[in-house]
Amino acid sequence: MLRDAVVTVASDGRWRGVRPARADDGPAHEGLCVAGLVNAHTHLELSGLVGRVPGGEGFQAWASRSVRTRPDPTVPDGAARARELVDRWGTAVVHDVSNGGHTGPWLVAAGAQGVVHHEVLGRDPAQIARAGAVVAAGVVPVGRGVVRRPSPHALLSTDPELVADALAVGGPPGTLHVAETPDEERLLVAGEGPVADWLDRLGRRWRRGPPPGVDAVALLDRLGVLRRGLLLVHGIHLAPDALRRAARAGAVLTVCPRSNQHIEGRVADIARFVAAGGRVAVGTDSLASSPTLDVLDELPVLAEAVPEVPMETWLSAVTSEASAAWTGGAVGVLQLDIASPADLARGAPTRRWLARPGTV
Numbered sequence: 001m002l003r004d005a006v007v008t009v010a011s012d013g014r015w016r017g018v019r020p021a022r023a024d025d026g027p028a029h030e031g032l033c034v035a036g037l038v039n040a041h042t043h044l045e046l047s048g049l050v051g052r053v054p055g056g057e058g059f060q061a062w063a064s065r066s067v068r069t070r071p072d073p074t075v076p077d078g079a080a081r082a083r084e085l086v087d088r089w090g091t092a093v094v095h096d097v098s099n100g101g102h103t104g105p106w107l108v109a110a111g112a113q114g115v116v117h118h119e120v121l122g123r124d125p126a127q128i129a130r131a132g133a134v135v136a137a138g139v140v141p142v143g144r145g146v147v148r149r150p151s152p153h154a155l156l157s158t159d160p161e162l163v164a165d166a167l168a169v170g171g172p173p174g175t176l177h178v179a180e181t182p183d184e185e186r187l188l189v190a191g192e193g194p195v196a197d198w199l200d201r202l203g204r205r206w207r208r209g210p211p212p213g214v215d216a217v218a219l220l221d222r223l224g225v226l227r228r229g230l231l232l233v234h235g236i237h238l239a240p241d242a243l244r245r246a247a248r249a250g251a252v253l254t255v256c257p258r259s260n261q262h263i264e265g266r267v268a269d270i271a272r273f274v275a276a277g278g279r280v281a282v283g284t285d286s287l288a289s290s291p292t293l294d295v296l297d298e299l300p301v302l303a304e305a306v307p308e309v310p311m312e313t314w315l316s317a318v319t320s321e322a323s324a325a326w327t328g329g330a331v332g333v334l335q336l337d338i339a340s341p342a343d344l345a346r347g348a349p350t351r352r353w354l355a356r357p358g359t360v
């Protein structure tokens with residue numbers, strides 16, 4: 001962090017340089033000037049479910065309520081929420097997970113950049129065949145600074161070979177939900193538990209050979225896709241060994257603490273992951289499990305849940321994709337009305353764009 005510095009920015013919001021201030025630079029902006037924020041995990045297409053899916057009884061209960069809940073047509077839709085992400089919350093880069101892969105134009109119209117993760121899932125041969133077309137399409141440009149790529153939903157819902165094929169696609173990092181429920185590890189290690197029972201009840205032909213016999217991180221490693229930059233979302237129930245393995249590989253633990261508290265009543269063992277040298281990112285998850293799409297609303301929750309990790313680490317996490325290749329680094333400059341990163345622990349500050357991202 002620099003005090004009394006001058007940031008020079010191109011007309012498209014790209015950072016050109018930072019230098020110490022000189023006497024003839026003119027009046028300074030107060031507060032903290034940072035790159036536009038990164039929301040590393042959300043689902044814009046679930047925006048109509050705001051406040052409608054109660055939690056507190058674990059992932060399984062929440063997930064089955066969420067698929068039964070119908071969107072409220074009177075609340076702003078995903079396109080409006082994408083505009084809110086940029087205009088109100090100061091977000092420049094978004095990792096949006098979409099079943100239909102159709103949310104990219106919302107990001108482009110809002111002036112956001114980032115990745116639409118076209119979600120593939122399924123353990124049944126017919127589902128796997130349908131997902132093949134999404135994987136075969138690879139990385140697809142959607143518009144300025146926005147690309148679409150395949151990413152698997154989770155190892156509990158997706159055939160391991162399909163997970164490997166989707167994540168083997170190059171380009172910007174892929175993502176998947178990991179260890180959001182303890183039932184995932186029971187399924188992977190022993191092929192049993194509530195997820196196995198549920199797949200059986202649905203009549204899915206998913207038992208193709210013995211279970212992998214290992215946790216999610218070890219399985220991703222075995223599949224050859226546990227690599228630098230992979231966004232492992234939630235990780236609530238990852239054991240110490242798995243966290244250390246993920247940290248060593250350079251995977252990014254992507255936490256959504258308000259959603260995690262709402263659904264599972266706890267967050268991942270983030271302090272252990274950070275102590276092992278792991279890199280973290282912050283997402284909001286969707287409005288079906290979180291009241292806003294503002295990543296800075298997540299930081300007071302993290303300050304309380306993981307006091308060992310300083311706010312500087314979180315500020316860096318929510319601004320760290322400033323130079324990612326697919327954005328071209330055109331992430332703008334955001335002014336936060338706080339004196340130091342530590343103030344972020346008390347609540348999300350007001351903010352305004354000094355230079356908007358991607359504007360020419």
Ligand SMILES: [Zn+2]
Nearest residue numbers: 043097177285
């Ligand atoms: Zn999610």
